[in-house]
Each structure stands twice: as structure tokens, then as C-alpha cells.
Amino acid sequence: MGHALIVEDEPDAARMLAALVAREGHTVATAGSLADARRFMAMHAPDLLLLDLNLPDGNGFALFSDKDLLADTEVVLMTGQASLETSIEALRMGAADYLVKPVSPKHLSALLSRLMRPSQLKAELAQIEEAWRTSGRFGPFIGASQAMQRVYQQIARVAATSVTVFVQGESGTGKELVARAVHDLSRRRDGPFLAINCGAISPQLIESEIFGHERGSFTGAERQHQGLFERSHGGTLFLDEVTEMPAALQVKLLRVLETGTFMRVGSSELRQTDVRLIAATNRDVEKAVAAGTLREDLLYRLNVFPIAMPPLRERDGDVALLAEAFLAQMSQKEGVQKHFASTALARLTEYSWPGNVRELRNAVQRAWVMAGGTEIGEEWLPRTPSSAAARGPEPAGSAGTAGPRISIPVGTSLADAERQLILATFEHCAGQRERTAALLGISMKTLYNRLKEYKL
Numbered sequence: 001m002g003h004a005l006i007v008e009d010e011p012d013a014a015r016m017l018a019a020l021v022a023r024e025g026h027t028v029a030t031a032g033s034l035a036d037a038r039r040f041m042a043m044h045a046p047d048l049l050l051l052d053l054n055l056p057d058g059n060g061f062a063l064f065s066d067k068d069l070l071a072d073t074e075v076v077l078m079t080g081q082a083s084l085e086t087s088i089e090a091l092r093m094g095a096a097d098y099l100v101k102p103v104s105p106k107h108l109s110a111l112l113s114r115l116m117r118p119s120q121l122k123a124e125l126a127q128i129e130e131a132w133r134t135s136g137r138f139g140p141f142i143g144a145s146q147a148m149q150r151v152y153q154q155i156a157r158v159a160a161t162s163v164t165v166f167v168q169g170e171s172g173t174g175k176e177l178v179a180r181a182v183h184d185l186s187r188r189r190d191g192p193f194l195a196i197n198c199g200a201i202s203p204q205l206i207e208s209e210i211f212g213h214e215r216g217s218f219t220g221a222e223r224q225h226q227g228l229f230e231r232s233h234g235g236t237l238f239l240d241e242v243t244e245m246p247a248a249l250q251v252k253l254l255r256v257l258e259t260g261t262f263m264r265v266g267s268s269e270l271r272q273t274d275v276r277l278i279a280a281t282n283r284d285v286e287k288a289v290a291a292g293t294l295r296e297d298l299l300y301r302l303n304v305f306p307i308a309m310p311p312l313r314e315r316d317g318d319v320a321l322l323a324e325a326f327l328a329q330m331s332q333k334e335g336v337q338k339h340f341a342s343t344a345l346a347r348l349t350e351y352s353w354p355g356n357v358r359e360l361r362n363a364v365q366r367a368w369v370m371a372g373g374t375e376i377g378e379e380w381l382p383r384t385p386s387s388a389a390a391r392g393p394e395p396a397g398s399a400g401t402a403g404p405r406i407s408i409p410v411g412t413s414l415a416d417a418e419r420q421l422i423l424a425t426f427e428h429c430a431g432q433r434e435r436t437a438a439l440l441g442i443s444m445k446t447l448y449n450r451l452k453e454y455k456l
Helices: 011-023 036-044 061-065 086-094 105-113 118-135 146-159 174-182 203-211 245-258 285-291 296-302 318-334 342-350 354-372 385-391 416-430 433-440 444-453
Strands: 005-009 027-031 049-052 074-079 097-100 164-167 193-197 236-240 274-282 305-308
Touching: 005 011, 011 027, 011 105, 027 036, 027 433, 036 049, 036 061, 036 118, 036 193, 049 061, 061 074, 061 086, 086 146, 097 105, 118 146, 146 174, 146 305, 164 174, 174 236, 174 274, 193 203, 203 245, 245 296, 285 296, 318 342, 318 354, 354 433, 416 433, 433 444
Parallel strands: 005 027, 005 049, 049 074, 074 097, 164 274, 164 305, 193 236, 236 274
Antiparallel strands: none
16 A cells, blocks of 8 residues: 655644554555655655645645655645635645545545555656557557647646646537546546536436435425436546536536535435536537526636647548558458549548547448448548539539539529429439538438438
8 A cells, every 4th residue: 555644743643544544454644844744755765645734834836846855655635615716726736636634534635545656657658658658558548749749648637636727629529528538647536527418418417317216206206316526536537518518517517526415305414525526518618608508607716727628630640540440440340341543531631520520430431331442532521612612613524523413593592592402412312311411511311301301
């Protein structure tokens, strides 16, 4: 097990904390001042430092100035006044967590249960860093661009702490993958990882889903239900699209972040939770605050460690890496090897990918299905509209415009123009729905809906 050093100038409090730490199977020492703490740490570097802020010879923050002294130590601050400013400052200076005095034995026990030697974690991160620099892979991520390397560095840094992470980025950029990677590299990796999309659940049900409910608390509540905060205890909870959460529920989420306590729907009993929270949104948070869809005080609590996911169009060189990886996955799954033609890779690189990595994966899978042989050409891949417009109209019979055409008079309604185009393409593809959808760049569901509408 690990070794802990308790820096506390009140003897009774220090003895009580030492007994709790020893009961968990760790070795422990106590110091009553900054000078004593430095002497103990020089003799035996602790894995965990429980540090009081108010000490006889100075403020506990002073120890953070000696980076070498804390190189292999996780720091947990103890304070009797857990103000938002103090806790955020502590976390930004490198503290792994903070405890409010008087320290809750249950909270301390949960923290100690996650104790891991930082040196071991650093060795793992060093191996991962070497892998991403040589192969362009970081856990579930694929990409060697500078934009993604910055994301990898942020994930590797924040994973070892318990800091709340706020991931922002367009839809399809991989925000949940960030949350998963942070969890897998953290001391909570053996705990549960649960995720919820706050915009995918009705406002009437989301509170029960997150906080749980008691039997009979509302119509249909026929049994007691544990919410996500209970089920993810000791692990990580990922709240996707947090700006879609009802305002009343945001107040309750803020309370959990501030106190670590919550109540089930229909209960008056406070429950303690030990959960690492990661939130995400694809919205502009400043506009969300201005519009009233995100509470400003909640934003401050969530935005302790922001990670901005770059859109695929800003990830130079990553499109080809991702496309080849998705193609290899598809080939392995189906048992048939296929490869991209050089023109196909060029088309993929030119496209702007408004749907980001998710759209690229779907495009590669569709092209794999539609390609007749082992080589995938550019026929089934999306084309950037601006590029096509820049070339201007091509003469009839040119190489890029083979096949029948339709002529749509100016002034035709969009619905009618869409109808003519879909029906003409459907006829050109001899009624093959998958090929029609691929050529039009729409989903099979959309095509089915349109054909049903057209009585086909």
C-alpha cells in the first residue's frame, strides 16, 4: 500500500486522520508545520500528502513552489472554508483533490481507496506519449496533428487529478472519447464509467435518472431506483450536452459539485457521493449563459479544466489516418480486404467534413459497401460543394458528368426539385436503394421516407 503524510497543526485532528489512514492499510506520518513537512518529505517522499492550508509557519500553498519535492506525490488540501476560489486555485496549482474539515471518514476512505503511486501512473503516461508520437494513436483516438497532440497532453495531465473537466466541441469530434480516456488513465479506472446525454431524455425523467427516486415518489414509480450518481460512485460520470439540462436540475447539480451530496426524488435523506464529473457541450457556452440555458455559476464549477476538441477540418493530415483505420476495421469485420485509390484519398482530404469524425466513419463504411471490387474510388465519396462550384459548369459528356441529367427551371420549389432529383437518381440506380442513398449523400432512412411520400 502507499505512504501518507498528514500536515496538520492540531494534534487531535492529526491523530484522528492518522488512525483513519492506518485503518485503510497505509503507512502514515504527521507533521505540524511546513518546516516539519519538508523534512519528512526529504527523508521519505509520500504517495499522498494531506495538507492543511493554515499552518503556524505559513500557508500550505507554499509547498507547491517546490516542484521537485512534490514530483511523486499527490496533494490533497484540507480546509475549513471550502470557498469556490480556494478549491479552484488549489486544483489549478496541481492538487489532486480537497477535503472540507472536519474530514468525513467516508470521503477520506473513498479517496484512499483510489491511491496509486504517481510514479507508476507517470510510467504509463510516458509509454502512451511515446505511442502517440510514433503511431498517431492515443487510447481510442487516432490522429497525429498538432491540434490533437495538444488534446492528448491535456488528457494525460488532467487524468491523474480529480478535477472536473468540461469538453467543448462540434458534434462528432469525439467528446465522449475524451471522457473515456480521462477515466481510463485515472485512479478511478477500476470504478464505473457512466454516460448520459442530457438532451436525449425528457425533462420529466432526467432528474430521476441522474439522482434516483424512491418508490411511490411519482406516478409510475413502482420501485426504488438508484440514479447515476449512486451507480457511478467511485468512478466517473459523463454528462453530455449539459446545456440541455433543465434549469431547475442545474441547481441540484451545482449542489452536488459543491457539497458532494444529493437527495433522491421523493426523499429527504442526504446521500454522499464520490464521483469524478466530466461534462460536454457542442454549444457556445457564452451564448448559452446569455440565453439562460446554462447557469453562470454552474459554468464556473464545470469549467475548471476545459478541453476544446478541434473539428476535423482543422486536423491537418488526420483525415487519411482515420479513413485508413476505419477501412481496416470494416475489412476485418466483413472478411474482405479493400483499399483506397489515390484519387479517393485526395477527395477525402479535400472535403470539409461538417459532421467531423462521425461523418467520415459513415462515409468510409458506405463507400466500402458500394465499391464493387477491392479498390474504393471517389465515386461514392462526398464532394465539397464549394470545390464543385469553383470549377464552374462542365461541358456535356465530360469525364466527371457521365450519366443522365435533369433540368430544373428557375423558380421550381425546393420540394419539387428534391422530388425530381431523388426519383431520377432512383431510376438511374435501377431501384437500388443503398446505391441511391449513397449517390445522393443521404441516409437510408431519409430515402425511405421520401419514397414513401412519393408513393413508391
